[in-house]
Amino acid sequence: MKVHFIAIGGSAMHNLAIALHKKGFEITGSDDEIFDPSKSRLEKYGILPKEWGWFPEKLTTDIDAIILGMHARIDNPELLKAQELGLKIYSYPEYIYEQTKDKTRIVIGGSHGKTTTTSMVMHVLKDNNIDFDYMVGAQIEGFETMVKLSTDAKIAIFEGDEYLSSPIDRRPKFHLYHPDIALLTGIAWDHINVFPTFENYVEQFEIFTQMIQENGSLIYFDGDEHIAKIIKNKKEGIEYIPYNSHPFEVIDNCSILKTNNGNVPLEIFGEHNLQNLMGAFHICKKAGLSDKQFYNSIQNFSGAAKRLQKLAENNSCTVFQDFAHSPSKLKATTEAVKKQFTDRKLIACMELHTFSSLKKEFLPHYKNTMSLADKAIVYFNPQTVEHKKLDPITKEQVAEAFGGNNVTVYTDSDLVIKDLSEQNFNNTNLLLMSSGNFSGVNLSELAEKIVNKT
Structure with missing residues (x-):
């Protein structure tokens, strides 16, 4: 070919x-x-x-x-x-389907948690020597590439992104995969540049569920009101499997799964990750794995790149990097770190970088998303706003949108670094959240400097 x-x-x-x-x-x-x-x-x-x-x-x-x-x-x-x-012209999701249409396709969709849930499934299957094809949106430890396509694998696992497929194919990517097993993590408005209303955005997920193949399965988070409305119109011949957070407790800053066969310590943490884990559990069961196989493998899963990734740490400070940029992701990630490390303060620092996040009308959705942080920093670059051809926004508008008295807004990344360098990080964690890099900041070097001076 x-x-x-x-x-x-x-x-x-x-x-x-x-x-x-x-x-x-x-x-x-x-x-x-x-x-x-x-x-x-x-x-x-x-x-x-x-x-x-x-x-x-x-x-x-x-x-x-x-x-x-x-x-x-x-x-x-x-x-x-x-x-x-x-x-013959294909978008990349269209071509991935062409290469896997004779396999059992597992597609993980949702506004948040897609990458992590997909990564968990990949990790567990690989740990149990099961061959599979895949496409995931981040670099995963133990996998050289973010896409694998083979002749022999019987299973294909895809992260189901709802963004558009190509300049000439305006369908969301996950509409093209036709899953045998589908999962929905939750729905929170995103990509407002292509889905101008929330109703239009939700509709894409409803269409996704209608694409499930005959005798297929839909695994879904049953704590989401929008998914609940979608599944009222059940498709005949489809198995519906609800899930919620896996039972757990936090002991000495470590999350411990409570299972029928005893406690299982994890490297990951956070309520949202315990939801993702339960979704991955059901997928792995559908793929033929036992409970024991899943729990033995998941305990050494360390996460996907830029998803609560540890950049540096010492005995009293850990610096995390996360891809969080939408309001729901921001809130879940901030809460996860604060609740995992109850004995430490939290400085949360995020960059408004995407089209949605920089749009004046969308800013109010960020209300109180970082309220659990002891100190919150929000950065945006006015040049990025201009480049995306959006109406200008001000620091005052951003501060008002986020709310609370713990928020400081900067438009100069050097001032963000200066502010952080003046903080005392004893018994304090730093959470850096962005789909960008704070206008060229080397986040790994910043993290090392912070923990080395603490």
Whole structure:
């Protein structure tokens, strides 16, 4: 198979390119710029474009498939040439389905917890020597790539992202996977640039549940009112499996699962992760694992990259990094750290970085999301607001939206670093939350400096 990627440098795109290369496909690709880690990883496998730019003259009729990345525009010269030549054009989720349509597909959807739940399932299956294909939205310890596609695996596990598939395919990605086993973690409005109303956003999850294959299963968090409304319209022939948080207790800053066969200590923590764990438990049971196999494996699961990831720690301070950016994620992550370390203060620092988070009308959704933090810092870059072509927002608007008297707002990341450097971190944790990097801050270096001076 000869496959060409338009906008090969994206996170999902370059991982899919590597996965197909490892499967034996002939891979070519193009992009206007590629940054690390994509650049180094493509180079390692010999599929990094030799020069940046778009080269429609290189497209020929012997290409079996074009995979179009979300980063490309609808007037991309290579896309126009591919259409002119009549080549088959796929979005990356569409092509992943093509590669796995004869397998049992497990798809994990929801506004939050997708990556962690998918990672838990992958970890447990691998620990029990079960072969499977996968696609996940973060780097997972023990897995070289974020995508694997093989000939032999009978199971395929996908993180079901609700964002759009490609510039010419405006369907949410998770509508294209047609799951045999589906999971929904919860629904909280996100991606308001493409889903302008909450009702429109919820509708995408309802459509997702209607895509479950005949004799399939829907595993769902039964504490979510929006999922409860969706499952009122049950699809005939589908098994519905509710779940909630796994019973646990916190002893000496460690979360302990309470099971019928005794206590199981965990490396992860937080109410939301105990919900994710229970969802993963049901998926693994459907995949044929026993309770004992699941609990033996899950206790050494350390989490996905940037999901309550420990950057540095000493005896009295731990610095965490988390991808949290939406209100529900922000609230859950802040609460998790505060409730896990009841004997420590918490400084929570977040960056407004996404389209939704920087939109003036959406800011009120952040009300009291960091209220449990002893000190809360909110940062945004006005240039990012301008780049996204949004109406300007002020520090005062942001402070009012978050509420409480524990919030300080900055528009200069140097001032964020200065503020943090002046804090006393004895018996104090730091939580850094963003889908970006605070305008170029090396968060690992910052974490090391903080714990080394404590």
